[in-house]
Amino acid sequence: MKARLLAPVAGLLTATMVLAGCGAGGDRESDSGGEGGGASDVGVTEDTVTVGGHFPLTGVAAPGYSEIPTGAQAYFDYVNAAGGINGRQIEYIVKDDGYNPTNTSQVTNELVLQDEIFAMVGGLGTPTHSAVVDFLNSEGVPDLFVSSGSLQWGDDVESKPYTFGWQPDYEIEGKIIGQYIAENMPKAKVGLFLQDDDFGEDGEKGVRQYLDKQIVGVERYTSGNTDVGPQVAGLQAKGADLVIAFNTPSYTALTQLTSLALGYEPTWFYSNVGSDPQLVGSLLNRFSEGAVEGDNSSLNDVLTTEYIPGVDATDDPWVQLWQEVWDQEGEGGELTNYRIYGMSQAYAFVQALAAAGEDLTRDGLVEAVESFEDVTGPQLAPFRYSADSHMGISGMRVVELQGGKAEELTPVLVSDIGDAPIEEDSSDQASDAPPEGGIPDGS
Amino acid sequence: MQQLVNTALGGLTLGAVYAAFALALVLIFRSTRIVNFAQAPMAMVTTFIALTLIDAGYSYWIGFAAALLSGLVLGAVIERVIIRPVEDKPEINAVILTLGLFITLHALAAVIFGNRFRSFPAPFGLRGLEVGGTTIRLTTSGIFTIAAVATVMVLLLLLFRYTDVGLRMRASAYNPEVARLLGVRVGRMLTLGWALAAVVGSLSGLLIASGGLVHPGYMDSIVVYGFVAAVLGGLESPVGAVVGGLTLGLSLSFVSGYLGSELVALAALLILMLVLTLKPGGLFAVASARRV
Numbered sequence: 001m002k003a004r005l006l007a008p009v010a011g012l013l014t015a016t017m018v019l020a021g022c023g024a025g026g027d028r029e030s031d032s033g034g035e036g037g038g039a040s041d042v043g044v045t046e047d048t049v050t051v052g053g054h055f056p057l058t059g060v061a062a063p064g065y066s067e068i069p070t071g072a073q074a075y076f077d078y079v080n081a082a083g084g085i086n087g088r089q090i091e092y093i094v095k096d097d098g099y100n101p102t103n104t105s106q107v108t109n110e111l112v113l114q115d116e117i118f119a120m121v122g123g124l125g126t127p128t129h130s131a132v133v134d135f136l137n138s139e140g141v142p143d144l145f146v147s148s149g150s151l152q153w154g155d156d157v158e159s160k161p162y163t164f165g166w167q168p169d170y171e172i173e174g175k176i177i178g179q180y181i182a183e184n185m186p187k188a189k190v191g192l193f194l195q196d197d198d199f200g201e202d203g204e205k206g207v208r209q210y211l212d213k214q215i216v217g218v219e220r221y222t223s224g225n226t227d228v229g230p231q232v233a234g235l236q237a238k239g240a241d242l243v244i245a246f247n248t249p250s251y252t253a254l255t256q257l258t259s260l261a262l263g264y265e266p267t268w269f270y271s272n273v274g275s276d277p278q279l280v281g282s283l284l285n286r287f288s289e290g291a292v293e294g295d296n297s298s299l300n301d302v303l304t305t306e307y308i309p310g311v312d313a314t315d316d317p318w319v320q321l322w323q324e325v326w327d328q329e330g331e332g333g334e335l336t337n338y339r340i341y342g343m344s345q346a347y348a349f350v351q352a353l354a355a356a357g358e359d360l361t362r363d364g365l366v367e368a369v370e371s372f373e374d375v376t377g378p379q380l381a382p383f384r385y386s387a388d389s390h391m392g393i394s395g396m397r398v399v400e401l402q403g404g405k406a407e408e409l410t411p412v413l414v415s416d417i418g419d420a421p422i423e424e425d426s427s428d429q430a431s432d433a434p435p436e437g438g439i440p441d442g443s
Numbered sequence: 444m445q446q447l448v449n450t451a452l453g454g455l456t457l458g459a460v461y462a463a464f465a466l467a468l469v470l471i472f473r474s475t476r477i478v479n480f481a482q483a484p485m486a487m488v489t490t491f492i493a494l495t496l497i498d499a500g501y502s503y504w505i506g507f508a509a510a511l512l513s514g515l516v517l518g519a520v521i522e523r524v525i526i527r528p529v530e531d532k533p534e535i536n537a538v539i540l541t542l543g544l545f546i547t548l549h550a551l552a553a554v555i556f557g558n559r560f561r562s563f564p565a566p567f568g569l570r571g572l573e574v575g576g577t578t579i580r581l582t583t584s585g586i587f588t589i590a591a592v593a594t595v596m597v598l599l600l601l602l603f604r605y606t607d608v609g610l611r612m613r614a615s616a617y618n619p620e621v622a623r624l625l626g627v628r629v630g631r632m633l634t635l636g637w638a639l640a641a642v643v644g645s646l647s648g649l650l651i652a653s654g655g656l657v658h659p660g661y662m663d664s665i666v667v668y669g670f671v672a673a674v675l676g677g678l679e680s681p682v683g684a685v686v687g688g689l690t691l692g693l694s695l696s697f698v699s700g701y702l703g704s705e706l707v708a709l710a711a712l713l714i715l716m717l718v719l720t721l722k723p724g725g726l727f728a729v730a731s732a733r734r735v
């Protein structure tokens with residue numbers, strides 16, 4: 001009887017201690033250290049480490065996005081099959097939040113308090129993740145590689161010491177797009193088509209740094225309202241002959257359909273998020289005249305950006321690795337750009353685990369990511385992580401889509417938020433290859 | 444000018460779809476005295492049936508006919524199996540049941556047809572027509588939508604005003620007891636009302652899907668706007684539903700184009716509140732005799 005009582009009491013005590021530890025408001029220096037070696041933190045045992053993530057597996061945001069965790073899972077399985085990291089198998093728990101912030105809070109509570117995850121990996125979405133970011137930080141749960149390009153994951157390390165962005169933020173994407181157009185199409189009359197939230201706002205801020213004067217019209221759409229006719233007609237009326245669009249993939253299809261009905265033919269420049277040729281092509285091919293099924297030609301001549309090699313780059317050694325991983329561990333279906341996204345994130349997490357060493361602690365993991373300076377991976381440009389910034393990948397290149405393939409228009413350009421200049425990337429990460437065996441080592 | 448015309452034309456096409464949906468609501472209200480919230484997911488299910496057939500290689504029109512036919516069957520079955528048991532209870536019971544049905548059909552569709560966006564083919568071209576050198580936002584598919592809605596409206600008018608069946612349906616809805624005494628087979632009329640309404644609902648589902656993207660939730664916003672359109676028209680009159688639908692489509696398109704798309708839902712609510720406050724019986728209500 002006594003022994004049976006002990007476990008819950010111990011659990012309660014631990015919980016109290018954790019809560020007490022958090023009272024310091026995320027002051028992580030003060031409560032680091034002091035713990036013994038070996039299995040040493042929540043979610044870590046001698047031979048496992050448990051991590052979790054929240055994704056829209058159902059609902060309107062599910063198309064495409066629901067494939068991200070399947071890619072990550074495949075890569076973790078691949079690593080586990082080779083013996084794991086520091087002798088630990090990675091256990092990955094994925095929960096469905098349906099892209100609804102209320103659900104995100106609930107599933108994150110479950111992950112942290114019930115499943116006792118060591119870290120959150122790749123939690124998806126700006127509105128969804130905003131709902132849990134404070135909770136994760138107050139609980140001291142490392143919140144690595146949020147699947148969203150909002151600035152808030154990395155620009156304020158003091159208030160969110162445990163959160164790290166991953167993909168290039170929308171502001172530097174806007175800056176790089178803006179500079180490209182200002183330099184190469186100085187006569188273009190630019191229209192902006194923006195999602196009415198952080199995504200569109202951050203992008204607009206970046207774009208305006210370089211071509212404020214060329215902008216003739218701005219239209220915003222509300223996600224969920226599928227009639228974008230009035231917005232596209234507005235851009236047409238302003239005479240915009242080049243439209244920069246920060247929108248999600250289904251809205252790429254909708255704007256293309258609407259401009260067909262309006263006889264409006266500007267040059268379209270979709271931000272990376274909205275331009276997946278596979279997904280958008282599958283939606284549009286039915287409507288494009290003379291298109292051949294499966295050749296993804298419906299987005300031909302569209303400009304966009306790229307920060308990890310995509311599924312069309314079959315010669316890229318990283319894509320070859322992802323193909324091997326997917327063939328070996330995938331749950332069936334094709335390798336897609338969303339799965340590659342998940343794998344690339346998982347790769348970075350495995351790098352972090354390896355770098356954090358055998359005595360795995362939450363704070364140790366955070367410190368490892370902060371010293372990621374020379375770490376290379378599938379991303380075309382280096383990470384920006386440091387003790388002062390938790391912003392992710394530092395740059396991207398401008399590409400044009402032809403037949404579903406990305407043709408490079410610029411070298412990889414890197415920048416940072418604010419008025420940091422845009423420079424050509426000198427790290428040469430874009431032409432590196434994965435290590436032998438496809439699993440990073442700890443160095 | 445061009446923007447004005449295009450915004451108006453886009454609003455009219457969209458308004459026609461709201462009108463089709465409002466017609467289905469009017470039909471069911473007139474023949475059974477309840478508001479059917481499950482109308483939208485029912486239409487979504489039949490549209491997915493059409494899409495499945497089209498994807499299997501059949502022509503658009505076979506899919507179209509199959510959707511209307513399955514609408515007819517679905518409507519009748521739902522009335523017989525789910526609504527009939529609560530027929531004698533207060534009307535609110537049936538309304539709440541339709542809400543339950545809304546959720547159930549949604550979930551079932553997600554399981555059977557999947558949750559991703561899929562494109563739905565259009566019967567005619569999606570390019571805007573050219574008038575005097577400029578393209579206007581009126582596609583052949585758009586014209587088909589408007590013509591289809593006008594036809595349905597006329598058919599419904601004829602049904603309720605000039606046919607025996609229409610009269611019996613109205614009688615069963617207004618006063619089942621008396622109708623029964625007069626020899627009307629009330630149960631049969633209720634089933635017929637549900638079946639016909641589901642056909643019209645399916646039509647609106649097909650019309651809004653054509654040349655666009657569908658997923659299990661694609662009809663959800665139409666529920667709200669179709670309902671507002673029906674209330675604008677007074678929930679009783681087919682002409683009112685169509686005028687209501689077109690008015691709403693136009694107003695919302697202008698709000699979206701000139702004020703901002705985030706205000707669309709708000710504007711619809713405002714219109715609904717204004718109409719319910721100023722003319723509770725709808726724009727086309729005949730002054731009702733005073734109840735004593």
